[in-house]
Amino acid sequence: MTTFADLGLSPKVLSAVTDAGYTIPTPIQAGAIPPALARRDILGIAQTGTGKTASFVLPMLTLLEKGRARARMPRTLILEPTRELAAQVAENFEKYGKNHKLNVALLIGGVSFDEQDRKLERGADVLICTPGRLLDHCERGKLLMTGVEILVIDEADRMLDMGFIPDIERIAKLIPFTRQTLFFSATMPPEIQKLADRFLQNPERIEVAPPSSTAKTVTQRLVATHGKDYEKRATLRDLIRAQDDLKNAIIFCNRKVDVAELFRSLDRHGFSVGALHGDMDQRARTTMLANFKENKLTLLVASDVAARGLDIPDVSHVFNFDVPIHAEDYVHRIGRTGRAGRSGAAFTLVSKRDGKFLDAIEKLIDQKIEWLSGGIEDLPPQAESEERERPRGGRDRGGRDRDRDRSRGRKGEPRATETRIETSESEEKVEAVKAERKAEGRPQNPARNPRAANHAAPRPANDDSRDRRSRYRRDDDDGPTPLGFGDEVPAFMLIAGKA
């Protein structure tokens, strides 16, 4: 059996690999490292989760042991589609390059130029970049690309999706053609093949089987839900609470605004939760991801920025709050769990309107996904209330659901994912008003349900069905209704605040 020791890596690199606990290379590593060390061009067709990053980091480290960097003349250049991926590759250089004295510079947007400039000035052995920021540095004249010996283009198909190919071409033109090029892509559509043909000279082609993409170790289920945001959020909360083996989870939304909104909702409900999407400032992105990786956050609500490539080990669950619009994204998303042979669970919330996207997914993965408990047609009728979203109160964070849990003695301990948040004074007042109303046998907070008054079958005065924890219960997370408006709550106050 091939071990890392058989691949021709330098002793310094080998010892770092051993220290990291690896002995057996993955197929892409075994296939790509020897020709890369022989200075061949590489065409690697491999998805994330196959050990692709190490397949270029390790030989680069070995090759970089000869020679030294000169100011403003980087020796190697790695292009990544997202900032997080770039940062992750930089971490790999730290980990496997701990026996080297290499200058690694991370050139990504969203952070200041100063430190990046300083590193360039000092002479970078390795430059890890997102295309925009790299070109920015080039245009500022801080960077000479004529010394680049190795160019890595990672996630080429994703770069294509993101419209980066013109940038990549511009960058490639600045680099001498005597360079060695390592080119990686998860898929090989014709445009990518053309690009590879232009960039690579007589490459060694290594193709590895898609990592058990919809792996057998991942239990996939569909969860029927009504389609309103609050109904989906309630379904999701119940689903999360029902998981006994949940260690940590990524929850995917299709849109950034929905990431922000779901994050706020879960946070208010006391879940240990973070958010990640491309409109957040870079510091927040970095800390959120770090906290999630360090298990300081149990849940991460994310856009597809997190769907591919991010190496977050040991995610026990993936929840698709939205059915992804592009079927491939489904595969990438659920590929965040069940990695390296571990078991994982992936749940996808499906409402009526998601039908055709679901069909496309099942066609792509060539299997039918089981429903957790009945399909959409089996859903109980929509909750009788058609209340709309209420405004978001800044001060009424969390707590309320669990307060009721206690006072009513409902069974079920708060799960590990939930943390207690102090009930604010204003919230206590609202609770007090509610309790008073209830004692008087009046419907709770009528302003919250303008239609309740003329509902065909009014609830008995002591009916507390509204409060029963049910996936169909009205989302109760949106703060107290503004008191004093009666049925005349201005429309603008009912619109969910978008970040």
Place this chain on the structure above:
DNA sequence: AAAAAAT
């Protein structure tokens, strides 16, 4: 029905 990336 989207997201990502330079400012």
